[in-house]
Amino acid sequence: MNIRKIFSIIALISVAFLTGCSSSKEQSSKTGWNVNDPKWGGFQVLHAHEQQTPNGMVFIEGGSFVMGSNQIDLMNSWDMIPRRVSISSFYMDEIEVRNIDYNEYLFWLDRIYGQDFPEVVRRAHPDELAWRRVDAYVEHLVEFYLTYPAYNDYPVIGVTWEQANDYCIWRTDRVNEDILIRMGFLQIDPAQTPDNHFNTAAYLNNQYVGLVRRQLPDMNPNATEKRRGVQLRDGILLPNFRLPTEAEWEYAAYGLKGNTFDERVIERRVYPWNGSNVRMSDRNHMGEMRANFARGRGDFMGVAGSLNDGADYTAPVYSYAPNDFGLYNMAANVSEWVMDVYRPLTFEEAHGMNPFRGNVYMTKVRDEDGEVAEKDSLGRIRFQEMTTEQIGDRRNFQQADNRNFRDGDFASTISDDWLALADESGSTTDKVYDERSSLINDNSRVVKGGSYRDRAYWLSPAGRRFLDQDRSEAWIGFRCAMSRIGSATQSGARARQ
Numbered sequence: 001m002n003i004r005k006i007f008s009i010i011a012l013i014s015v016a017f018l019t020g021c022s023s024s025k026e027q028s029s030k031t032g033w034n035v036n037d038p039k040w041g042g043f044q045v046l047h048a049h050e051q052q053t054p055n056g057m058v059f060i061e062g063g064s065f066v067m068g069s070n071q072i073d074l075m076n077s078w079d080m081i082p083r084r085v086s087i088s089s090f091y092m093d094e095i096e097v098r099n100i101d102y103n104e105y106l107f108w109l110d111r112i113y114g115q116d117f118p119e120v121v122r123r124a125h126p127d128e129l130a131w132r133r134v135d136a137y138v139e140h141l142v143e144f145y146l147t148y149p150a151y152n153d154y155p156v157i158g159v160t161w162e163q164a165n166d167y168c169i170w171r172t173d174r175v176n177e178d179i180l181i182r183m184g185f186l187q188i189d190p191a192q193t194p195d196n197h198f199n200t201a202a203y204l205n206n207q208y209v210g211l212v213r214r215q216l217p218d219m220n221p222n223a224t225e226k227r228r229g230v231q232l233r234d235g236i237l238l239p240n241f242r243l244p245t246e247a248e249w250e251y252a253a254y255g256l257k258g259n260t261f262d263e264r265v266i267e268r269r270v271y272p273w274n275g276s277n278v279r280m281s282d283r284n285h286m287g288e289m290r291a292n293f294a295r296g297r298g299d300f301m302g303v304a305g306s307l308n309d310g311a312d313y314t315a316p317v318y319s320y321a322p323n324d325f326g327l328y329n330m331a332a333n334v335s336e337w338v339m340d341v342y343r344p345l346t347f348e349e350a351h352g353m354n355p356f357r358g359n360v361y362m363t364k365v366r367d368e369d370g371e372v373a374e375k376d377s378l379g380r381i382r383f384q385e386m387t388t389e390q391i392g393d394r395r396n397f398q399q400a401d402n403r404n405f406r407d408g409d410f411a412s413t414i415s416d417d418w419l420a421l422a423d424e425s426g427s428t429t430d431k432v433y434d435e436r437s438s439l440i441n442d443n444s445r446v447v448k449g450g451s452y453r454d455r456a457y458w459l460s461p462a463g464r465r466f467l468d469q470d471r472s473e474a475w476i477g478f479r480c481a482m483s484r485i486g487s488a489t490q491s492g493a494r495a496r497q
Contacts, residue, residue, distance in 0.1 A: 042219030046235055051485045054091060054175065054238060058326045059490055060252050062089040066268065067250055067355070068347045069462045079344040080462050086353050087251045089488045092244060093479035095317035095328050096155035096336065097167065099146055102126065105167055108174070116194050117378065124166060126158035130474040141313065141474075153316040155334045155477040161243075161445045161469035164337050164478040168241040171480060176200045176237045185230055187211035194378055200240075201381040204232065205364070205372045208379070244481035245356045246340040246464065249448045253331070253461035258324025271459050272323040272330045278456050280321070291320055291332035291459055292452050300452065313452050313474075331459040332450040334477035341403045342444040342466035349406060358445075359402045361386045403442040404429045443469045451475035 026035050026045065034040035053059050065087070069080035106124060113120040131141040145151050146158075159167075177198040180186040189211045192198065202208040206229070215227035216234065230236050244252070253272050259265060270276050273290060280288040289309040294300050302308030311319070315333055322328045340346070341358040365373040365382040375381050385400035406412065408429030433440040447465045450458035453475050457463070467473065 036219065038219045038221050042221055042223075044219055044233075046233070049235060050487070050490065051238075053490075054241075054482060056093055056095070057091040057480075057482065058094045059484070060087075060090050060092050060248070060325055061257065061490075062087045062484075062488055063251075063256070065251050065254060065256055065265075067247055067350065067462070069460075079346070079464060081345075081347045083347045083350055084352075085247055085350055085355050087247055088354055089484040090244070090248055091482040091484060092248070092252050092325075092327060093481070094322070094326055096334060096477045096479050097164075098153050098317055099156050100152040102156040102159070102167065103147065105170055108170070112192060112197055113194050113378070120378065124163055126156060126163070127160075127472045128158055130158035130472055138313075153318065154314045155317055155329075157314065157334060157474050157477050158472045159337075159476070159478060160472045161337045161467075163472075164243060167478075168243060168480050171241045172238070173198055173200050175241070176203075179236060179238065180230060183236065184214050185212070187213050195375070197379050199375070199380050200237065201364075202375050202379060203229065204237075205381055207372070207375050207381065239483050239485055241480045241482055243337055243339045243478060245354070246338045246346070246446045246448060247350070247355045248481060249336065249338045250461045252325055252327055253323065253449065255323035255325045255327070255330075272327075272461060273321075278459065285321075289320070291329070291450070293332040293450050293454050293456060293459060294452070296455075311452060315452070330449060330461065332454065333452060335447045335449045335451045335454075335458075335465070335475055337476060337478040338446050338448050340446040341442060342440060342446045342464070343407045344440075345407060346446075357403065357405070359397075359405075361397065361400045361402075363390060401427075401442075404432075408432045408442065439468075440466070441468070445469045447476055 027033065028035055028043075033043070035043050035045045063086065064084055066082050067085050068082035106121065109121045109124055126146060128142050128146055131138045131145065145154070146156070177186070180198075180203075181188055186198075187210075189198075196208065198208055198210060203210075209229075212229075215229060218226055218228040254269050255272055256265060256269070259267060259269060259274060267274060271278070271290070275281070278290050278293075280286060280290060289295075292309045292311045292315045295302070295308055299308075301310070301312050309315070309320075311333075315329075317333070318328055319333070320329060323330055339358055340356060343349075343357060346355070346357055362383040363386050365384050367373050373382055387400075391398065391400065404412070404427055408427065410428055412428065412432050427442060429440075429442050444466045445468070447467055448463070449461070450456075450463065467476070
C-alpha cells in the first residue's frame with residue numbers, strides 16, 4: 001500500500017481518537033488515573049502503530065554478520081579485519097539518488113533562496129567538472145549529465161559528503177511537510193520565504209506555523225491554547241533521513257537475508273550475490289553481467305553487439321538485478337558516501353552493536369531564558385556542540401566531538417607533551433596521522449562499494465576507501481537511510497521470552 005494512503009488512514013484514526021478522547025475511560029495501569037481526560041490532568045496516550053516504509057525505501061531487517069574482508073587484501077591495507085557485529089533494523093533507499101532527485105532539490109533551493117541567498121544554491125550544486133580528465137574527452141558529460149532528461153535516472157555524481165548530508169536534511173523536511181499536508185494539518189504554501197519555510201525542527205519548536213488547516217486538541221488544563229500542532233509523541237512525523245553508517249551499508253549490501261537457513265549462513269558471500277562469479281547463472285539471463293564495472297584494462301563496456309554490462313560510465317539506477325533485500329547497484333555503478341569517519345582500525349575497535357565512528361553530539365542553541373533561540377535567516381533552528389557544562393560528569397561520554405576517539409586523540413599520541421601537539425580544537429589527529437605521509441584526518445569519510453571504473457575486487461561490500469568530506473569525484477554518489485523506530489520486525493512481534 002502506498003505510504004500516502006497509509007498515512008491518510010492513520011490520520012483519520014489519530015484525529016478521531018484525539019478529538020474524541022475526552023470521553024475515554026482508559027486508565028493508567030500504574031496510577032489508576034484517567035488518561036486522555038482533561039479533568040484528570042490531560043495526560044495523553046496514543047497506542048503505537050508501526051512505522052511505515054518511506055517512499056523509495058526498503059526495510060532492512062537487522063541481525064549479526066561478519067563485517068570486514070573475506071578475500072585477499074590486495075592493497076595490503078589491513079583496514080578490513082573481520083569482526084562480527086550486529087545491526088539494528090533500518091530503512092535504505094532501493095536505488096542511488098538520481099539526477100532527477102537532486103535536481104528537484106536544487107529547484108526547491110533556488111525557489112526559496114535563489115533571490116536573497118544565491119550562495120545557498122551554489123553551495124549545493126554538484127561539481128560537473130568532476131567528469132573531466134586531461135587524457136580523455138568527456139565534455140558531453142560535463143555539459144549534459146546533470147540536467148539532460150536522458151540522464152534523469154542515472155546516479156548523481158560530483159556531490160561531496162557535506163552536500164549529501166544537506167540533501168538528507170532537506171528530504172526530511174519535505175517528506176514531513178508532505179505528511180502534514182496530506183493528513184490535513186497544513187495547506188500547501190507556495191509562497192514560503194527563506195526565513196519562513198517548513199523545517200521539521202522549527203515546526204516542532206513552534207517557530208513555523210504555516211497555513212494551518214487543522215490542529216489537535218491540547219488536553220493540558222494549564223495550556224493557554226486549547227489546540228496544538230503535531231508533536232513527535234503523536235507518532236505522525238518520520239525520523240530524519242541520513243547517510244547509512246558503514247556497518248549498515250555493508251550489512252545491507254551482502255543481503256544475507258536470502259543466504260541463511262535458521263540462523264545458519266549457508267555460504268559467506270564475496271559479493272552481494274551467491275558464488276564468486278560476476279555473471280548471471282540462471283537460464284533466462286545466462287552470462288549477463290551482474291554489475292557495472294571495468295572488466296579489464298581498457299574494457300569498460302565490451303564489444304559492439306555484445307556489450308558486457310551495457311554502460312560506458314554510469315548506468316540507470318534500476319539496471320541489473322537487486323540483491324536479496326531489494327537494493328540495486330550495491331556492488332558497482334557508483335561508489336557511495338557513508339556517515340563514518342575513516343580509520344584503518346575501525347573494524348578492530350568496532351563496538352559489537354551498531355558500530356560507528358563520527359559522533360559529534362549537538363544541542364539546540366538557547367537564549368538567556370533557556371528557550372530555544374530564534375531560528376536563523378535561512379529558517380533553521382541553530383545547533384551547537386554540547387559544552388563541557390552540559391556534559392558534566394557523564395560516564396558514557398566526556399566530550400562532544402568523538403571523531404578521533406581512541407585513534408587520534410590525546411591518548412593515541414606517542415609524545416608526553418601532547419599539549420604542544422594539539423591544534424586549536426585540542427585534537428592531535430593531524431599529529432598521529434602526519435599529513436606528510438597520510439591523508440587521514442577527522443574529516444576523512446568512508447566511501448563504500450565499487451564503481452563503473454573499478455575492477456571486480458572492489459565489488460565486495462567489505463571494500464573501503466576514503467575521501468575528505470568537502471571533496472567530490474565523478475565515481476561517487478550516495479543513497480539515504482533512516483532508523484527503524486520500535487520493533488525490529490515489520491510485523492511488530494514481541495521479542496521471544
